[in-house]
Amino acid sequence: MSRAVHEFREPSRFVVGTVGQPGERVFFVQATESGRTITVRCEKQQAKILSDRMGDLLDEIASKSDFPVPPAGGMVDDLDPLEMPVDPEFNVGTMGLGWDGDRGQVVVELLAIDPSATDESVVLSDSEDAPDALRVFLTPQRARQFVLRSDKVVSAGREPCPLCGEPIDTTGHLCVRLNGYRPRSGEALTELIDP
Structure with missing residues (x-):
């Protein structure tokens, strides 16, 4: 079976969302572009790590370049639920995050769990041996919105x-x-x- 790479160059939506009650929530990441929606399942910690690292990357870009990056605070524009039905393509294993300075975009790649492909060289690889992937290109504004919403979703669980x-x-x-x-x-x- 050939590898599936779900690529979203100009997504209209890229969000973290959940299904279930606090304490039993299942986390998903969804990307939508031109009427096509792809959903992948992730762990709560993966959603938090991706959000934290993306926020750090945006802060670093803002401090080291003249590229316009929205500040860390702000309101979440999209609090709508996930698109239904929530039918994940795969469970997320390895995650990759980068900055394409030529295009001024954050690049996110979420790879399917694959015990034989734990080497980080598979991230952003077009090799047929690599696991299935969701690859999304985000403007700094959309990336900041992803961070704001993810933080809100992750913290909305059970009270400590x-x-x-x-x-x-x-x-x-x-x-x-x-x-x-x-x-x-x-x-x-x-x-x-x-x-």
Whole structure:
């Protein structure tokens, strides 16, 4: 079977989104261009890492060149849900990120999980031996919007425990800082910590 490279040169949309309830969310990355949408599944940590690194790359471009890059703050333009149906092409393994200075674009490549292709040389490779890929070219404005939305989506999960920082499930939380003790209904955590 030949390799599939889904390339989006001028995407109208490139977003991270989720399906499911907090604690059970599944993360996806979607690219849309000219009525064509491709979805890939990723882990929450992958979405966070991609967003963080893209933000760092944009900040570096802004500091080292005269190319116009939007500032780190701002409002998210696109908070719409993912396009349905969400039918992922593959699960993301290796991720690549770069800057095409000639075109003034951020280049993102998400590769399918492939245990035999862990070498970083497969990123942005046109080799037939490389895993399937989603390759997207983004303007700095669209890249900044990706970062802003991703940060919002990743942080929208379960609330962290004020004591240990681990996420609190809807069914409760066994906090390691309380040595497994579950407070009685209505008993404040502050009473247990500072009697």
